[in-house]
Amino acid sequence: MKEVKVGIVGLGRLGSVHAENLAFKIPGCKLMAACSLEQKELDWAKTDLKVDFVTTDYKKMVDEADIEAVAIVSSSPEHCWMIEYALDAGKHVFTDKPLGCSLEECKRAEAAVERHPDKLFFLGFMRRYDPSYADAKAQIEAGKVGKPYLVKATGLDPEACVESCIQFCKTSGGIFIDAASHDVDLMRWFLGGEVTEVYAAGTTFKHPEFAAGGDTETGMAMLKFDNGTVAFLHVGRTAPHGYHTETEIVGTDAHIRVAGIPWKNRAMIFDANGACQPIIENFPQRFAEAYLLEMVDFIKCIQEDRKPELTVYDGTKATLVTYAITDSFHSGKPVQVEYK
Structure with missing residues (x-):
């Protein structure tokens, strides 16, 4: 088995x-090279990860480091030009979601991938690698639910992280663009169709800063698909107990629910509050195995x-859907999704 030499940005x-x-x-x-704008992160890469080539210049890493693949985990607006630069330099590319922040950016990435069919392009929708979601997909393909016709998805960030969400709400694109692309990808995957129309709404009761920034604290959306199926989305940023994600697939013969209480582990704490178990704090904890499996x-x-x-x-389609949901939230009207 040949050794693959990789550089990472972000x-x-x-x-x-x-x-x-x-x-x-x-x-x-x-891992041969690392790129970051933060010197402390580069120091960590050299000291803890034993990476020799570190730089603040992405192009320098791609051009000069001894690598054949690049993992892009930079900020979302940087993804597409970095994809293009790495592919044009003859590198295989992994990129985290989202593919891009606009249709134009996504088309730029598509064109780069099409120019280099001999190079691998890998999109990081890691939930497809989560063992529970992968099993749900296998059950659907085996006909265990009959015809799947409805997906209900919930994704809630913890109240403990709300200040960071407030800080970036004006530049993140909004809650749907920032937090819903994984759910949209799963909906397309489970239902086997493309979104044709969306309707969205939002509520803000706890942190008015979200509304002041043109965003919402909690967002809901209904999605219609071209094969007659539907989906419901619920995303939020104020879960009091910790990070919470769950998905239900409803079919003509059975339901599959990927949920349960998000225990961090099996430790039980007995104190003045009773018997309590710690809850998962964030998405890296919940999907740690999926992140490893997708990179494997x-x-x-x-x-x-x-x-x-x-x-x-798939990245372009997820981006278009989240932008359509955001447009519907702002306009208060249903929005047609057009794949151009």
């Missing part, structure tokens, strides 16, 4: 997870000269 909360996976947990992979598959795809199921076009 060493923040999620980037550090991917960096550690690439450095220590994936057979046949060697990225490396295997390179080694085996195999293309992943997810394509660049």
Whole structure:
């Protein structure tokens, strides 16, 4: 098995997870280079990850480091030009969601992927790699639910992180763009159709700063698909107990619910409040296994000269849907989703 040499850009909360996976947990992979605008993150990469080539210049890393693949975990507005630059330089590319922040950006990424069919492009919708979601998909494909016709998805960030959400709400694109693309991807995956129309609304009762920033504290949306199926979305930022995500697939013969109480572990604390268990605090904890499994598959795809199921076009479609939901939220009217 050949060794795949990788460089990573972005060493923040999620980037550090991917960096550690690439450095220590994936057979046949060697993390050779790291790029960040934060010197303390580069120092961490050199000291803790034993990465020799560190830089604040992405192009310098792509051009000069001894790598054949790039993992892009930078801020969302940087994704598409970085994808294009790496592919044009002859590198395989992994990029975290979203693909882009506009249709124009997504088309730029599509064109780069199409120019380089010999290079691997891998999109990081990691929930497809989560064992529970993967099992739900297998059950659907095996006909265990009959015809799936409804998906109900909930994704709630913890109240403990709300100040960070407030700080970035004016520049994040809004809650649907920031938090709903994984749910939209799962809806398309489970229902086997494309979104044709969306209607969205939002409520803000606890933190008026969201409304002042043109965003919402809690968002809801209904999505119609071209095969007659439907989906409901509920995203929020004030879960008092911790990070909370769940998905239900309703079929003609059965329901599948990927949920349950999001226990952090099996430890039970007995104190003045009674018997309590800690709750998962954030998405890196909940999807730690999925993040590892998707990166394992990225490396295997390179080694085996195999293309992943997810394509660049899946990224474009998820982006278009989240923007349509955001438009509906602001206009208060249903919005048609047009794939151009």
